[in-house]
Amino acid sequence: MDAATNAAERNQASAPLPPAWTEAAVRALIDLPFPDLLFQAQTIHRANFDPTRVQLSTLLSIKTGGCPEDCGYCAQSLHHQTGLPASKLMPLDEVLARAREAKAAGATRFCMGAAWRGPNPRDLESVCAMVTAVKALGLETCATLGMISPDQATALATAGLDYYNHNLDTAERHYEAIVSTRTYADRLATLAAVRAAGMHVCCGGIVGLGETEADQAALIATLASLPEPPESVPINQLVPIAGTPLADAPPTDPLRLVRLIAAARICLPRAYIRLSAGRESLDDAAQALCFLAGANSIFYGGKLLTTPNAPEARDKALLARLGMRALG
Ligand code: SAM
Ligand code: DTB
Numbered sequence: 001m002d003a004a005t006n007a008a009e010r011n012q013a014s015a016p017l018p019p020a021w022t023e024a025a026v027r028a029l030i031d032l033p034f035p036d037l038l039f040q041a042q043t044i045h046r047a048n049f050d051p052t053r054v055q056l057s058t059l060l061s062i063k064t065g066g067c068p069e070d071c072g073y074c075a076q077s078l079h080h081q082t083g084l085p086a087s088k089l090m091p092l093d094e095v096l097a098r099a100r101e102a103k104a105a106g107a108t109r110f111c112m113g114a115a116w117r118g119p120n121p122r123d124l125e126s127v128c129a130m131v132t133a134v135k136a137l138g139l140e141t142c143a144t145l146g147m148i149s150p151d152q153a154t155a156l157a158t159a160g161l162d163y164y165n166h167n168l169d170t171a172e173r174h175y176e177a178i179v180s181t182r183t184y185a186d187r188l189a190t191l192a193a194v195r196a197a198g199m200h201v202c203c204g205g206i207v208g209l210g211e212t213e214a215d216q217a218a219l220i221a222t223l224a225s226l227p228e229p230p231e232s233v234p235i236n237q238l239v240p241i242a243g244t245p246l247a248d249a250p251p252t253d254p255l256r257l258v259r260l261i262a263a264a265r266i267c268l269p270r271a272y273i274r275l276s277a278g279r280e281s282l283d284d285a286a287q288a289l290c291f292l293a294g295a296n297s298i299f300y301g302g303k304l305l306t307t308p309n310a311p312e313a314r315d316k317a318l319l320a321r322l323g324m325r326a327l328g
């Protein structure tokens, strides 16, 4: 089955599930002439979403730095000399104040990130209280706390967690060049626990980790072939951090990023594709192309976890300039 037919069939709610996307099929998509790729992505995007609407998620680092994992891209790993001071878990009232600000600024989802290998029992209890309180404000809740067990996933779901973010980051064959303290299988086990607990999955990756073009296609194929596709797919560009092994990695060509977003849109037709970290390096025209390619979610607010993001006012101006609106 060619890529176009495959994608079109996936769009039919009543049609049987097509065979999973293969790396070769995704690669063929990514390599299509740019106008053909964007036309397919636009067609699928419009069949599933209002292309003028963008979902806004605000991130908050509730526990920063001092992480025992050795992810080669990360500012927060204890294995790298990044100069980032470690902090304790943020108190509930501070988290709630930040969530109220995010809601007032127009975000619909609030994502709490912690620099842990995984939460310990006391931390999990604290995060569950945060989730319940943030949800009570009328925000969707998301957390990214590292690896979690099925019991921990159930506790978070019971507390009201809507989404759990856990990225596959890159292709399985490239993963061990980036992270040695856990495996791809560990990542998949956490994703299975999140699903089994009935939460939505937020899972994507990073481009610019020294991966090959084939690795990029393999990551999209893997995401699209999960037992159930993720509802939310963050596409991050590496934000190079001084002191990490990837500090000097070459930047990604913005048009390559647009192609990858288009391929993700086609292979994951019903997912929110989030133009995530690295947006600061894109000008308005490149971001507009990403939206045309099917990105329909962004991180909203002046900071990601440890690095800067566009201030709210700039994003509001960008959406207004494009005649687009926040989902609300
Ligand atoms: N500690 C948890 C974990 O790794 O599962 C949650 C937080 S972690 C910072 C969340 C994700 O942010 C990572 O999986 C990675 O995809 C992304 N990320 C971290 N540092 C990044 C960077 N410098 N550039 C781009 N993406 C990054
Ligand atoms: C995701 O995919 N990207 C976000 C979120 N999930 C947690 C994190 C981006 C982090 C960028 C680097 C930093 O700010 O430290």
Ligand code: SF4
Residues within 6 Å of the ligand: 067, 068, 069, 070, 071, 074, 075, 076, 077, 078, 114, 115, 116, 117, 146
């Ligand atoms: Fe720790 Fe997450 Fe950073 Fe890896 S990505 S070092 S697990 S905070």
